Amino acid sequence: MLLVVILAGVTALVVGALFVVQVIVGADAPSAGDPVRLEHVHGLGVDPADGALYAGTHYGLIRIDEDGTATLVADRVQDFMGFTVVGSEHYLASGHPGADQDGPANLGLIESTDGGETWASVSLEGEADFHALEARHNLVYGYNAGALMVSDDGVNWETRGSLPLADFAVSPSDPDTLVATTEQGLALSTDGGRSFAPMEGAPLLQLVSWTDDSVLVGVAPDGATYLSNDDGESWQLRASVEGQPEALTAVGRQVFVALAGGTVVRSTDAGASFSTMHAGD
Numbered sequence: 441m442l443l444v445v446i447l448a449g450v451t452a453l454v455v456g457a458l459f460v461v462q463v464i465v466g467a468d469a470p471s472a473g474d475p476v477r478l479e480h481v482h483g484l485g486v487d488p489a490d491g492a493l494y495a496g497t498h499y500g501l502i503r504i505d506e507d508g509t510a511t512l513v514a515d516r517v518q519d520f521m522g523f524t525v526v527g528s529e530h531y532l533a534s535g536h537p538g539a540d541q542d543g544p545a546n547l548g549l550i551e552s553t554d555g556g557e558t559w560a561s562v563s564l565e566g567e568a569d570f571h572a573l574e575a576r577h578n579l580v581y582g583y584n585a586g587a588l589m590v591s592d593d594g595v596n597w598e599t600r601g602s603l604p605l606a607d608f609a610v611s612p613s614d615p616d617t618l619v620a621t622t623e624q625g626l627a628l629s630t631d632g633g634r635s636f637a638p639m640e641g642a643p644l645l646q647l648v649s650w651t652d653d654s655v656l657v658g659v660a661p662d663g664a665t666y667l668s669n670d671d672g673e674s675w676q677l678r679a680s681v682e683g684q685p686e687a688l689t690a691v692g693r694q695v696f697v698a699l700a701g702g703t704v705v706r707s708t709d710a711g712a713s714f715s716t717m718h719a720g721d
Contacts, residue, residue, distance in 0.1 A: 445599065445602070445632055446598075452519075453639060453658030457614045458644060459652055463585060475661075476502060476511060476512050477499055477702060478497055478502055478504075478510060478698065478702035478703075478704065478720055479496075479497060479498050479702055480497055480498035480607060480686065481495045481496070481497050481522060481686045481698035481704075482496045482497065482498070482520055482521050482522060482523060482535075482686075482687060483495070483496040483522055483523030483533075483572075483573065483687055483689075484496075484523075484569070484687045484688065484689040484696050484704075485518065485524055485689055486525060486529065486689060486694070486696070487525055487528065487555065488525075488528050489529050489555070491506070492504065492505055492506075493689075493696055493704070493717070494513070494523070494525065494531070494556065494639060495523075495687070495698060495704070496520030496521075496522070496523025496533055496535070497520060498519050498520075498634070499512075499517055499518075499519070500512050500513065500516050500517050500518050500520070500538075501513040501516070501518075501520055501531075501533075501556045501642060503516075503556075504704060504717065504718050506509075506716040507718050508529055508704075508719070509718075510718055511542065511555040513555070513557065514556060514558070516538065517538045517539070517540075518535065518536070518538040518541065519535045519536040519537075519538070520533050520534070520535045520539060520580065520594075521533075521534050521535035521536065521569055521570065522535065522570035522571055522573040522583075522694070523573055524532040524568055524573040524574055524575050524640055525574065525575075526575040529551050529552075529553060529555040529556075530551075530552070530582060531551070531552045531555075531556055532545075532549060532550070532551055532562075532573055532575055533549075533550050533551075533559070533573070534546075534547055534548065534549060534550065534569060534570035534571075534580055534582070534584075535547050535550075535569070536569070538571075543565070544565055544566035545566075545585060545661070546564075546565070546566055546567060546568060546569040546609040547561070547565060547569075548561060548562070548563055548564030548565040548566065548567055548568045548570075549561075549562040549563050549564055549568065549570065549580070549582065549591075549594055549717060550562060550596070552648065552665060558632075562594045562595060563591070563594055563595045563596075563597070564584075564597070564700045566721050568585075568589075569585070570582040570583060570584050570589075571584070572605075572607055572608055574608065574609065574610045575611040576610045576612065576615065577610070577615035579587075579591065579594065579615055580592075580594050581608070581610055581618070582597075582632070583605065583608065583698045586602050586603070586604060587599050587600070587601070587602045588601055588602070588603065588608070588618075588633040590632060590633065595646055598654065600632060600633035600634045601629070601633050601634050601635055601636060601652065602697045603620060603622065603627065603636050603656075604622060604623070604649070605620040605621060605622050605627070606621045606622070606646055607621045607622055607646065607647045607688075607690070608620040608621070608646040608648065609618070609649055609650040609656065611671065612650055612651070612652050612653070612654055613651060613654060613669040614630075616629070616630055616631055616632040617629065617630055617671070617696045618632070618633050619639070619646065619648055619650070619656065619672055620636060621645045621648055621658070623676060625638055625639065625642060625644050625645075626637055626638070626639040626642040626643075626644075626645055626648075626658075626672065627639065628672065631686055632711035635638075639672050641674075642672055642675060643658065643660060643664075643666050643675055643677075644660060644661070645658035645659060645660055645666065646658075646659055646660060646661045647659040647685055647687065647688035648688070649688050649689050649690040649691050650690075651691060651692060652691075652692075653692070654671070655667060655668070655671055655689065655690065655694055655710070656668040656669075656671065657667060657690040657710075657711060658675075658688075659681070659685045659688050659697055660685075661684075661685070662680070663680045663682060663684075663685060664677060664678075664680045665677075665679055665680065665681065665695065665697075665707075665710075665711045665714075666678060667711055678707075678710070678711030678712055679707065679711055679713050679714055681697050681699060682713050683699030683700055683703060683706050684699060684700040684701075685698070685700075686698045686699060686700055693701070693707075693708060693709060693710045694706065694707065694708055695707040695711045695714075696712065696717070699720070701720040701721050702718070702719075702720025703716060703718065703719055703720035704717045704718040704720075704721050705717060
C-alpha cells in the first residue's frame with residue numbers, strides 16, 4: 441500500500457516491501473530556471489506527435505529528447521503524482537501545486553492538450569490524488585487513496601475495487617481486463633477492476649505496461665524485466681536494469697525505465713538489452 445507521510449518538510453514514500461524508502465527534502469526543491477532534475481519519477485509516456493519521452497516528476501513535467509536532453513516543460517515546477525499520455529500533445533495528470541502556485545493541495549484530474557504547456561482542472565480538485573493513471577478505450581482509470589476509479593468522461597467517476605497496489609495496466613483489447621502489481625504478486629481483474637485474483641506463476645513485479653500490440657512488460661523490484669505475449673499466462677525473462685525502478689512505459693519494441701537518481705534507460709529490442717538514454721546523478 442502506498443503511504444505518504446509529510447513531516448517537517450520531508451516526504452517519505454513507503455510502498456510495502458516492494459520499495460526501498462525514498463526521502464525527498466522539500467527545502468531542496470528547485471525553482472524555475474534551475475538545472476533540470478529527474479527526481480522521483482511517477483509516470484512516463486511517449487508523445488506520438490514527435491516520439492519524445494515525457495516524465496511526470498516531483499519537480500515538474502520533463503521532456504527527454506532522442507539524444508537524452510532533458511527540458512522542464514513550460515518551466516513549471518509542480519509535483520506530478522500521476523501522469524499518462526492520451527494522444528498527440530494530450531496528457532492527463534494529477535498531483536500537487538508548486539510552491540508558487542495557488543490551488544488546493546490535491547489537484548484531482550488535470551488535462552493538457554498542448555504538450556504540457558498549460559493545464560486545466562477536469563475533476564476532483566481538492567479531493568483526489570491519483571498516484572497512477574491510465575487512459576484507454578475512451579476511459580480514464582485512476583488509483584486514488586487505495587481505490588481504483590474509472591470514468592468515461594473524466595468528470596464523473598465510479599469507484600471500483602480497493603487494492604493495495606504499486607502500479608496497474610489496462611489491456612489494449614479489453615477495457616475490463618487489468619493487471620496490478622502488489623506485495624503478494626501480480627493480480628488480474630476481468631471485471632474492470634471491481635475484483636482481483638492472483639496470477640499464479642507470474643513473477644513478482646513492481647511496474648507494468650501493456651503495449652498497443654498486446655505485449656505485457658514488467659519490471660521486478662530488483663530491476664529484472666519480463667515480457668508476456670499471452671496476457672500474463674507465461675513470461676520471458678529479459679535483461680535487467682541497474683538501479684531502483686521508479687516508472688515504466690513500453691511502446692512497440694521500445695521499453696523505457698526511470699530509475700532512482702534520475703537515470704532513464706531505454707531498450708529498442710523489447711527488453712533484450714538496455715542503454716542509458718539520460719544519465720542522472
